[in-house]
Every structure is written in C-alpha cells, then in structure tokens.
Amino acid sequence: MRAGKVGLMVDQHVRYPDLSARPHELTVERVMTASPSLLYLAWTQGFDIWFAIPESVRMRPQVGEPFYFEADNQGTPVPHYGRFLRLEPERCLELTWVTGAGGTEGAETLVRVDFVKQPRGIRIKLRHSGFPNREACDRHRAAWPAVLEQLDKRTAAAG
Secondary structure (H helix, E strand, C coil), X not given: CEECCCCCEECCCCCCCXXXXXXXXXXXXXXXXXXXXHHHHHHHCCHHHHCCCCXXXXXXXXXXXXXXXXXXXXXXXXXXXXXXXXXXXXXXXXXXXXXXXXXXXXXXXXXXXXXXECCCCEEEEEEEEEECCHHHHHHHHHHHXXXXXXXXXXXXXXX
C-alpha cells in the first residue's frame, strides 16, 4: 500500500470487481449539511449512527479490508458485506457492496462516493454499479435517497 496525495490510500494490488457483464448502475446526489470530514467518518467508521444496526458493524477503514454490518429492513436484519478499495479522506471513497436476495442478489457491486464542496454544504455524489439485473438496480435507486437523507439528518445533528 502506498500513500499518494494527502491522505489518499491506494493498494496497487487491490482487486476491483469485474463489472463488464453487469452494466446496470445508478447515480444519486444530495447536498448535505455536515462537514466533509464528518461525512467521511460516517462512511468509514460510523455506519451504526446512520445505516447499520448498532453493534453489528465490523469495519476497519483500510484499503483491502473487508467489512460487515446488518441493516434493519422492517425488523429483519439484512447482512451487508464489502471491501474498501479506495479511501481519500474528505474527497472520495470506493467500496464493494454485497447483499443477498432482494438486494444485490449476491453480486459484488461497486459503490463510489464523492464529496464535492458547494457554496452551501457538501454534495454527495453516489454511484452504485455492477447490478446483476435492472430490478436490483431499481430497488437501490429507490432506496439510496432515503439512506442519504438519514445520513444527512444524523450527521447534521452530530456536527
């Protein structure tokens, strides 16, 4: 692993998923209230304050490291797995994202989150790619705006 620009962590041996046979992707954007540093921390160390069931998170923000957490879907825990692929504090992160039936259908998808400074707030641009079918992509397209809204509410209250 090497350090590039300030805080950028890149592992030259990290394996990105092959998405060539899975072209379905989505992009969601939202202007957030919290600082880029707080939003970055929420994505790398604080999933339990805005997304995951408390105490279910197993996450160490290092490139190549796997993570696990459970999200609550109407009282049912939904396992989420992945690996950090790129960590650029306050600017960008990339991670793989795997869920089961009703989610990514077991496919290793790719989530990229960019933190773009705006005159008022930070615009999060989330790109989620590599879905196995249109239905899985559409489910996530419907879910991500509510997830980002929750992130905005929780981080605005904390910061």
